[in-house]
Amino acid sequence: MCRWMAWHGQPVLLDELLFKTQHGLVDQSLHSRMGAETTNGDGFGIGWYGIGEGPGVYHSVLPAWGDANLRHLAAHIAAPLFLSHVRATSGTAIQETNCHPFAHGRWLFVHNGLIDEFPVLRRELMLGVEPKLFADIQGSTDFEVLFHLALTFGLEEDPVRALECAVGHVEDAGRRHGVEFPFQGSIGVSDGETLWAVRYSSEGRSRSLFISGDAQALRALHPGNPRIQRLRDDDRLILSEPLADLPGFWREIPEATAVTVRRGGVLEQQPFVPRLAAEPAFAS
Amino acid sequence: MCRWMAWHGQPVLLDELLFKTQHGLVDQSLHSRMGAETTNGDGFGIGWYGIGEGPGVYHSVLPAWGDANLRHLAAHIAAPLFLSHVRATSGTAIQETNCHPFAHGRWLFVHNGLIDEFPVLRRELMLGVEPKLFADIQGSTDFEVLFHLALTFGLEEDPVRALECAVGHVEDAGRRHGVEFPFQGSIGVSDGETLWAVRYSSEGRSRSLFISGDAQALRALHPGNPRIQRLRDDDRLILSEPLADLPGFWREIPEATAVTVRRGGVLEQQPFVPRLAAEPAFAS
Amino acid sequence: MCRWMAWHGQPVLLDELLFKTQHGLVDQSLHSRMGAETTNGDGFGIGWYGIGEGPGVYHSVLPAWGDANLRHLAAHIAAPLFLSHVRATSGTAIQETNCHPFAHGRWLFVHNGLIDEFPVLRRELMLGVEPKLFADIQGSTDFEVLFHLALTFGLEEDPVRALECAVGHVEDAGRRHGVEFPFQGSIGVSDGETLWAVRYSSEGRSRSLFISGDAQALRALHPGNPRIQRLRDDDRLILSEPLADLPGFWREIPEATAVTVRRGGVLEQQPFVPRLAAEPAFAS
């Protein structure tokens, strides 16, 4: 049900983390170890903040492991902040508009998980999206709708609170339709300056999510490893499954938690508590 | 802004009409003579009633002139009734779920034209779709929504009336949003038994649409033309632009007109009068 | 390294064997049990003898499990003889011209395996192809070259002998270039009347290949299973991995063996002995 990875730190070529590592995201597209499925071959996407205005994105319906363009692009695009995603569809069409990251202005959004019984809930959830954002929904996935709900609830002002309202809205709608555990997933969001990540599920059994730890300690432990020596203290990785060639570097993000990574690698962590927005959603 | 063609008659290999004719639909994808654009290269689709349950469909995002699979499939699929479509997008994504024909149960639907200011109207029009059909909308085009509005208004019981209600609903919504001419287009619909076609635009200047005429007279005129001699009296073609190798065979379908082709080539024609359904649409 | 399946018997809708069975070929694209890789997601193809002249083919670069068109086509195309193939590339490009079945006139060809060190041998092997066939090679795979070598050595007159000469040519070229085990694989070939299958590898450890057995006995064993009761005595399946819902129906084709299935389910089996053609290959 998808895997994703986000980098916030020194500028790197994307292929450093997508291809030139052990069990990087492209390997996870073919051999996921912790995901709901082994294979995440239903398209992929990358989004990065580099040259040009706002984020660049590249989406493809091919499996990440087999897309010749991805190898070329990843070797020739560098960024201090980027998100990437490999997809395993739970039924919606395999098309570029269903590939993450979704973009809106300066914002990028990736997700791993699902809204349970989405076909039942889709209409009500789409009605909750601010009308002037409605026409921006180009695909058919649950998480493009969630992204636009979060935008509706103020993602650009207070991302964690907006995500809490969006997930709260989904849980509320789900429960009214008899869905026991409406939300499952991990989310990554960025505006190009800051990176936010959320791990949450209605059931309390969320998809795996990890964050990189203390680069200084890791460098001290592996003085002879040039790859590890290149890591700086303010480099941060958040990902569905740890890279295998940086052992001892990962800690699991707890259940029901939001993490914020600011420039300089500054880390904040807070409980993630879905809630109903004070203002009613648009279609109520 | 798209071109389409429908066949109702003796079983034929699809390539007889797509490739082995002068100015067939595939040629129109590259060199349209009467369309709003010369090039209709933003994907295409075919839908047919042959072997198997319900209609078969094949969609591709490639231009029809360049898709190797289309040549093979058209040479190996035969049907007594089929619709085909080449697309020129007015802005929505080039993806298979935006390619016509759209299918629902036994029904196929193609369209050439547009709903003006669709981004402004999209939310209201989607709310007019019966909730249990809402999740079936997989793409982002105006005409997939129109098709589901027609289904909402009873397409499966009374197709012409349902289309009148759907177009009436679009015009009503459009005018409330200040859109002068909300609807423009020609529509083809079939359930596998009967073929319906509509030519209508709010402005009264509709896209071109033609129907084939009297095969008996044509055969008498061209006794030495084997292609024409193969035409039977009950063969009927409806298409955006006439085939060039069957001269004298075409008549233009008038403005604001619905045509019905039944088995045996029986033809009915009636005025097409958009109207508001007695029952309010779902989101009113 | 690919999986394939061939059917020779009563006309069936393709999806009966691709989708509506346990561990059919589409399932093998995602969860192969006996292949060199679990995932065969680098494109696929079907080729069938039905309506129209010669075989129809459909190729796609998407994984078979995710191609919406395949579901539609398989449910609406029927044939008494068809081949299908799911691909796991060993490095050559993921493109339709590299997808099996390859077609030439009435002939279809599928393969699972590889020519070892093909980049080293490619030039010499292509020079062995009859010059007038050279320009027909549209892709970059080892097995499109093998197919054209077999055509060069008389596939259309004596298929098994031509394949023996083609494989013998590959082994000879390979050994001259220091390749220990040049050929590995299973091959399926048909002209629309007869189906030939070969299992062979230079090393004597060939990819798995199975053929269906005695339908009469199977029906007697499972009187209450309607799926099995539909099988006729002259239905024959050859495939890389057995279907799970027809237990007791399969026998492994032995190493270095060619099997011929004629109309009526008549089965012949003979040793497969690679040899050098009496006539030198073209580039010698």
Add this chain to the structure above:
Amino acid sequence: MCRWMAWHGQPVLLDELLFKTQHGLVDQSLHSRMGAETTNGDGFGIGWYGIGEGPGVYHSVLPAWGDANLRHLAAHIAAPLFLSHVRATSGTAIQETNCHPFAHGRWLFVHNGLIDEFPVLRRELMLGVEPKLFADIQGSTDFEVLFHLALTFGLEEDPVRALECAVGHVEDAGRRHGVEFPFQGSIGVSDGETLWAVRYSSEGRSRSLFISGDAQALRALHPGNPRIQRLRDDDRLILSEPLADLPGFWREIPEATAVTVRRGGVLEQQPFVPRLAAEPAFAS
């Protein structure tokens, strides 16, 4: 029969020249004015020298006008030297390996035109390619073979001479096979430092090719045009058709001419004289 464009000068975002200009290359994909065809919709490619080692490339089988990724990439990739190409196939497959620019090490290669009767000549021309380069030919086009012939004849040491030998080799082979005018086209080549362009045809009626002129004079003529004021003296554009929004800036490259653009905008021009290499080609 294709259109292309090359930029050598100050670093620019690719979309400045692909989209944000009048009659840029993407517009030429849909509305070519000087090409053999109006539509160049059979795929496209870009190649650039920016971040990372060697050139980056991106190829797509979609028309350039409709590829969503191209818009994003062009707005987020900058380079002081890049080539781009839109394709109209003369019959070879529409696949990424047939899209220009072709890449080899630091080298990029684009072409507009054709080798006449290529199916007849293909085998002999491929045999002329240095054997160790043979396996690098991944597609089926005439110009990937020409590129590898040029590499065989020393493109990396003396590009113009190597192209003269490659074209001479094609003309020689063609004439031996009774082809009156074997070569037609314009070629762009770069190693990331220097840009070479050739306009030549056996018939002496070559495809159009233009080079930008004196930026200083143009700026003086249009003091109020900010787009023109941004042009520097060392900026050079070579392209199949002039951009419409820089009038008076273009001069046609003469027949049978090679142009060299070095850093600083330094321009050299010389006759292009196809010749037979002193060394026989490999397959002679």
